[in-house]
Amino acid sequence: MGSVLDWVVEVMRTLGAPGVGLATAxxxxxPPVPSEVVLPLAGYTASQGHYGLVAAxxxxxxxxxxxxxVLYWLGAxxxxxxxxAMAERIPLLHARDVERAIAWFGRNGRSAIFLGRxxxxxxxxxxxPAGIDRMPLLRFAxxxxxGSLLWNSALIVAGYELGAQWHRVEAYVGEASVVIYAVLGVAVLWFVVRRLVRRSQQTAAER
Structure with a gap:
């Protein structure tokens, strides 16, 4: 992690604000390191005068x-x-689960993209999934x-204001991430239990 961060700092200091874009891309x-590390670090580097805050x-x-x-086109x-086809080979998943997910994304894609950032x-x-659904490219962009502008601004400004204490941003975001991952874990567990119960009921009915 330390060597990666050293490389990120060197890129930002050498290339200036475009280096922030390269590191973020x-x-x-x-993602060798999360954005909650890269972006506050970019803000801290800006506070040292290597480039402007707005440019960052x-x-x-x-x-x-x-x-x-890049990820959109990979999905496409x-x-x-x-x-x-992959879902059919994974236990407890079916092709119709993918169809439902794509249908949901088709209805809620704009909110999912914005909030997902x-x-x-x-x-x-x-x-x-935006690429899989072939969301119109202009809408996706x-x-x-x-969403990225809001997220990037918050973390870069936080790093800029905290200065040498920029790493505190990661701790705050990390606490929120734990809650999010816990919610996702519960959702996955609920899906698995529901699917197992349904399969057990189908097996009993066939007997």
Whole structure:
């Protein structure tokens, strides 16, 4: 982790604000460290005068959009049919589960994209179903930019204001992440239990 952070700092100091965009794009696609570390660090580096605060926010948002577009196209290339075929090979999943998820995304895609950018652990993943659903690219870019701008601004400004204490941002966001992951864990557990109960009822009915 330390060597990665050293590299991120070096990129930001060498390239300036565009380096923030590069680090954010790479973090979105290949997250060796989470955005709640990269972005406050970008704010701290801005506070040292290596680039402007507004420039950091703009370039970070550009980087977020570029990374999201890469994942969007990966989802589009993967496609619903392959995902459905994979679901059929996974215990307790079926192709119709994928169909329902895609249908839900079709109804709520704009909200999912915007709000997903504000949720640690979901920020990158949410681009993939958007690509699978083939959400109109302009709409995807618009809501991705809006959500990313809000998230990036909050974390970069926090790092800028905290200065050398920028790492405290990760602790605060980490606490919120634990709650989010707990909720997701309960949702997954509920899905598994429900599916097992349904399968048991079907087996009993067949007898």
């Amino acid at each position: 790479l973090e979105t696609v290949f 926010i703009i370039w970070a948002t550009v980087g977020s959009l570029v990374g999201a577009l 290339l993967w496609g619903a049919e392959r995902l459905e 504000l949720v640690p652990g979901v920020r990158s993943f949410i681009s993939i 618009l809501y991705t930019t809006a």
